[in-house]
Amino acid sequence: MDIHSEEYKIASLNGNEGTLKAIEDAETKIAELTGKDITLIAYEKEQGPEDTP
Numbered sequence: 001m002d003i004h005s006e007e008y009k010i011a012s013l014n015g016n017e018g019t020l021k022a023i024e025d026a027e028t029k030i031a032e033l034t035g036k037d038i039t040l041i042a043y044e045k046e047q048g049p050e051d052t053p
Contacts, residue, residue, distance in 0.1 A: 006046070007045060007046055008043040008044065008045055008046060009043065009044060009046055010041070010042070010043060010044075011042035011043055011044040013042060019042075023040050023042065026040060027039060027040050
């Protein structure tokens, strides 16, 4: 996947504890599988004029 900074921004997940927990759990599981420390980063697509219904 090709991520362009003008199309995506870091997702704001403040106050969304369930989502944050799911990401942390996924990081832990992936680290166990790979033997490497990893960090997952959540992006959300910017809403542009072409994305508006």
